[in-house]
Amino acid sequence: MRRLLIPAAAALAVWPAWAIDQDRRFDDPELQARYETLISEVRCVQCQNQSIKDSNVTLAADLRREIARLIDEGRTDEEIVEFLVTRYGEFALYRPRATGKTLVLWIAPFLLVLFGGIALARVVRHRTSLPIDDEPAGKA
Amino acid sequence: MNRFLWPLVLVVGLVAFLVMGLRHGDPRALPSPFIGKPAPQFELPTLKNPEVTIGTQHLAGKYSIVNVWATWCVMCRAEHGFLMALSANDTIPIYGLNWRDSRPDAIRWLGELGDPYVASAYDADGRVGIDWGVYGAPETFLVDPEGTVVYKHLGPLDADIWQREFAARMTGGGTGQ
Numbered sequence: 001m002r003r004l005l006i007p008a009a010a011a012l013a014v015w016p017a018w019a020i021d022q023d024r025r026f027d028d029p030e031l032q033a034r035y036e037t038l039i040s041e042v043r044c045v046q047c048q049n050q051s052i053k054d055s056n057v058t059l060a061a062d063l064r065r066e067i068a069r070l071i072d073e074g075r076t077d078e079e080i081v082e083f084l085v086t087r088y089g090e091f092a093l094y095r096p097r098a099t100g101k102t103l104v105l106w107i108a109p110f111l112l113v114l115f116g117g118i119a120l121a122r123v124v125r126h127r128t129s130l131p132i133d134d135e136p137a138g139k140a
Numbered sequence: 141m142n143r144f145l146w147p148l149v150l151v152v153g154l155v156a157f158l159v160m161g162l163r164h165g166d167p168r169a170l171p172s173p174f175i176g177k178p179a180p181q182f183e184l185p186t187l188k189n190p191e192v193t194i195g196t197q198h199l200a201g202k203y204s205i206v207n208v209w210a211t212w213c214v215m216c217r218a219e220h221g222f223l224m225a226l227s228a229n230d231t232i233p234i235y236g237l238n239w240r241d242s243r244p245d246a247i248r249w250l251g252e253l254g255d256p257y258v259a260s261a262y263d264a265d266g267r268v269g270i271d272w273g274v275y276g277a278p279e280t281f282l283v284d285p286e287g288t289v290v291y292k293h294l295g296p297l298d299a300d301i302w303q304r305e306f307a308a309r310m311t312g313g314g315t316g317q
Contacts, residue, residue: 045170045275046275046276048168058240058266059266059269059275059276062240062265062266062267062269062270063270066267066270085173086173087173087180087270087271087272087273088170088173088273088275089170089171089172089173089273091170
């Protein structure tokens with residue numbers, strides 16, 4: 001009886017861990033790292049504001065399984081991303097590739113900063129060229 | 141004058157942009173990357189008879205629709221009546237993709253509500269669903285006689301949507317066949 005106690009306690013302690021992570025584990029840490037990165041960069045198209053890593057809807061689980069299968073098959077990250085984009089479109093990627101239609105997403109922030117900078121420079125130059133006629137009152 | 145013109149132009153532009161965003165319709169509806177491309181290849185056992193398979197080649201030859209459904213999908217029940225009506229007057233062959241479902245449940249559902257499908261492919265693990273870019277049932281694809289995906293609708297079908305989005309895209313005697 002005593003001899004069974006420790007294994008039984010150990011088994012009970014491990015039990016909840018099974019429920020948390022039923023996902024694929026890769027033996028190779030490098031593959032595991034690639035898998036983790038890929039699933040955190042793919043949007044769950046069903047829930048839209050979560051990555052498939054964070055989501056537990058069935059489609060996210062299916063996509064994680066497909067990505068694990070593609071890694072098993074020795075596909076590169078580019079090939080796996082291509083697999084997803086041909087099926088779900090660029091929207092499925094949290095980091096859309098800088099091509100064609102998505103180019104505006106990538107350059108828009110820089111253009112905004114540029115235009116803002118030009119506007120700011122013009123305002124500042126205009127103001128500095130004004131005569132200083134608003135001397136603090138009460139000093140004279 | 142010029143001082144006020146630029147901010148005005150900016151605000152009008154911004155408002156136009158936001159209005160466009162609002163009028164876009166269902167924000168959950170994503171453009172399907174398959175529009176204008178050949179329907180994705182598949183080969184699956186049929187729901188009612190696992191011995192018989194159904195695949196992409198069955199879609200060729202005339203306009204057909206592929207309807208993604210499941211018994212757990214509430215909106216599929218909502219559109220079922222319309223699909224029955226569509227099949228009753230022989231408008232178009234309807235193929236089903238029974239997505240991530242239980243076979244006995246699905247067969248029982250068709251027994252109770254009627255079966256509008258020429259056949260339903262049984263996609264238990266969702267593999268073919270992924271190949272078709274399915275992300276929420278019900279989804280309905282319109283496939284032309286050459287096997288090209290012409291349109292995809294997300295959500296339940298009804299007569300209005302059918303007329304506006306499907307019938308209007310079928311040319312050359314599609315409707316009568």
